[in-house]
Amino acid sequence: MSDAATKPKPATAEAERELTDGFNLIIDALKLNGLNTIYGVPGIPITDFGRMAQAAGIRVLSFRHEQNAGYAASIAGFLTKKPGVCLTVSAPGFLNGLTALAHATTNCFPMILISGSSEREIVDLQQGDYEEMDQLAIAKPLCKAAFRVLHAQDIGIGVARAIRAAVSGRPGGVYLDLPAKLFGQVMDAAAGQKSLVKVIDAAPAQIPAPDAIKRALDVLKGAKRPLIILGKGAAYAQADDAIRAFVEKSGVPFLPMSMGKGLLPDTHPQCAGAARSTVLAQSDVVMLIGARLNWLLSHGKGKAWGTEPKKFIQVDIEPKEMDSNVEIVAPVVGDIGSCVSALLQGMGGAWPAAPADWVKTVTSKRDENVAKMAPRLMNNNSPMDYHGALGVLRTVIKERPDASLVNEGANTLDLARGIIDMYQPRKRLDVGTWGIMGIGMGYAIAAAIETGKPVLCVEGDSAFGFSGMEVETICRYKLPVCIVIFNNDGIYRGTDVNSVSDDPAPTVFVKGSRYDKMIEAFGGVGVNATSPDELKRAVNAAMDSGKPTLINAVLDPAAGSESGRIGNLNPQSVLKKK
Numbered sequence: 374m375s376d377a378a379t380k381p382k383p384a385t386a387e388a389e390r391e392l393t394d395g396f397n398l399i400i401d402a403l404k405l406n407g408l409n410t411i412y413g414v415p416g417i418p419i420t421d422f423g424r425m426a427q428a429a430g431i432r433v434l435s436f437r438h439e440q441n442a443g444y445a446a447s448i449a450g451f452l453t454k455k456p457g458v459c460l461t462v463s464a465p466g467f468l469n470g471l472t473a474l475a476h477a478t479t480n481c482f483p484m485i486l487i488s489g490s491s492e493r494e495i496v497d498l499q500q501g502d503y504e505e506m507d508q509l510a511i512a513k514p515l516c517k518a519a520f521r522v523l524h525a526q527d528i529g530i531g532v533a534r535a536i537r538a539a540v541s542g543r544p545g546g547v548y549l550d551l552p553a554k555l556f557g558q559v560m561d562a563a564a565g566q567k568s569l570v571k572v573i574d575a576a577p578a579q580i581p582a583p584d585a586i587k588r589a590l591d592v593l594k595g596a597k598r599p600l601i602i603l604g605k606g607a608a609y610a611q612a613d614d615a616i617r618a619f620v621e622k623s624g625v626p627f628l629p630m631s632m633g634k635g636l637l638p639d640t641h642p643q644c645a646g647a648a649r650s651t652v653l654a655q656s657d658v659v660m661l662i663g664a665r666l667n668w669l670l671s672h673g674k675g676k677a678w679g680t681e682p683k684k685f686i687q688v689d690i691e692p693k694e695m696d697s698n699v700e701i702v703a704p705v706v707g708d709i710g711s712c713v714s715a716l717l718q719g720m721g722g723a724w725p726a727a728p729a730d731w732v733k734t735v736t737s738k739r740d741e742n743v744a745k746m747a748p749r750l751m752n753n754n755s756p757m758d759y760h761g762a763l764g765v766l767r768t769v770i771k772e773r774p775d776a777s778l779v780n781e782g783a784n785t786l787d788l789a790r791g792i793i794d795m796y797q798p799r800k801r802l803d804v805g806t807w808g809i810m811g812i813g814m815g816y817a818i819a820a821a822i823e824t825g826k827p828v829l830c831v832e833g834d835s836a837f838g839f840s841g842m843e844v845e846t847i848c849r850y851k852l853p854v855c856i857v858i859f860n861n862d863g864i865y866r867g868t869d870v871n872s873v874s875d876d877p878a879p880t881v882f883v884k885g886s887r888y889d890k891m892i893e894a895f896g897g898v899g900v901n902a903t904s905p906d907e908l909k910r911a912v913n914a915a916m917d918s919g920k921p922t923l924i925n926a927v928l929d930p931a932a933g934s935e936s937g938r939i940g941n942l943n944p945q946s947v948l949k950k951k
């Protein structure tokens with residue numbers, strides 16, 4: 374008997390219809406919009422979704438903890454200007470991912486957290502479902518927008534709204550709630566395809582008003598001691614050439630914020646990075662481009678800003694950012710690409726040179742500070758101090774400017790930020806607006822995936838602990854990530870003692886830990902480095918080979934100060950028992 378004879382004939386035209394379902398429609402909607410990478414952790418109800426997405430050509434990266442997957446998605450958003458996608462299971466998985474979503478929103482990175490959720494009917498009656506939680510309500514105050522899709526035919530619109538909300542205006546985090554039942558909902562395939570939306574012009578240009586441009590240029594022109602501050606919003610905008618042209622044409626000293634480093638090289642003649650205190654205190658006109666006057670800039674007032682009266686010009690996409698901390702005399706609202714191009718055009722052919730005496734003050738202070746630092750960076754002490762170890766890593770990045778540098782810790786963060794020069798935009802990826810610990814491995818993984826280039830991850834031993842299990846993920850996907858752990862046996866320092874019991878002090882870890890052994894468990898390369906020379910050899914080998922590597926850099930436990938550079942934020946009791 375032939376096959377045709379055994380196959381039951383479809384009874385009606387209805388049965389012949391081609392069908393699709395929620396699983397396929399979500400995948401199709403993501404792909405249609407160029408969202409080709411998912412960072413997540415599988416489990417109920419999204420396990421099969423992950424498999425199907427992978428089979429459909431989406432790159433699916435499975436992590437060991439949702440928070441790390443979420444941080445990966447957030448920095449993918451920063452790097453690509455497309456929302457980074459994080460996929461989690463319901464309730465606890467969702468909550469683990471939520472920290473990263475809030476982080477993305479705070480940092481103005483576009484991201485979509487997609488979480489499966491439990492049965493609506495049971496959740497809303499609070500009848501105790503598996504992983505019961507009203508996720509949408511919980512996500513709402515912590516992100517830019519939150520949506521739930523209940524019907525397969527609304528998936529296209531749901532995904533489109535999530536994308537637009539994430540990338541338009543000031544970018545941020547969006548939550549998309551997908552109840553378990555949605556995935557299996559079946560509908561006509563043709564109607565399903567028609568319901569999908571390819572988002573047109575997801576982040577429309579926001580052109581600044583001509584009078585705002587003129588006002589800003591007038592203020593800048595009138596300055597005696599002008600300063601430009603470039604923030605991570607400027608890096609995000611991917612308007613690198615226009616920004617460079619504008620800064621160079623103005624001749625004004627510029628100060629990069631941490632993740633604005635590399636927009637123009639830190640070695641650029643106008644860079645005032647090494648004269649930060651001087652330019653903040655002595656400038657009279659400050660132009661902020663994609664940087665907020667938050668705690669990272671001492672709110673634009675107080676001691677750090679000196680006694681010199683300031684005029685602030687601010688270029689930002691978010692109108693409500695203006696006057697948030699101090700008066701902004703020249704607000705320029707629009708996307709940075711459009712704003713900087715308009716500023717350039719408004720400058721016309723001839724623009725006066727920046728005041729020579731000011732430029733000289735800044736450059737001589739900078740050169741003096743750089744010269745002071747230089748010998749400390751060349752020490753070969755063992756155990757290492759921060760400067761000896763960072764001097765080596767500084768050269769690594771100088772020789773490999775296209776590598777990404779991920780950085781977290783306290784002293785490890787503050788000192789690396791100042792010491793390691795950056796040469797290309799969006800290469801320095803760090804703790805951001807909250808100054809959080811835990812971004813390390815998630816950022817490293819996303820940076821490797823999104824850039825295809827090697828990643829150097831400079832981690833405090835404490836900071837690394839928050840995401841350390843992801844070294845398995847790095848090994849599993851064979852990513853070119855070299856992790857250097859600045860191991861000083863503890864938080865801030867490894868020297869605290871508890872004088873009342875046998876318990877260790879709250880800030881210290883196991884002495885002489887060998888973090889390098891962790892990565893060996895998963896087939897990666899582990900190295901214990903006790904001197905800058907050893908560190909240099911190991912890092913160069915890792916960056917050349919692209920093999921997942923973890924270097925335990927043995928630091929003096931007494932190296933480091935409490936809370937790094939932000940000890941002033943750390944309350945100390947005056948009543949403390951001695």
Ligand code: ADP
Pocket residue numbers: 479480481543544603604605606607609610630631632633662663664665666667669688689690691694707708709710805806
């Ligand atoms: P930093 O920490 O480097 O100072 P912030 O995160 O404080 O940077 O500031 C970034 C600013 O950039 C935010 O106010 C945000 O609204 C703005 N921004 C982000 N993307 C753009 C863009 N494409 N155009 C204009 N402004 C932007």
Ligand code: MG
Pocket residue numbers: 833834835859860861862863864865866
């Ligand atoms: Mg430490």
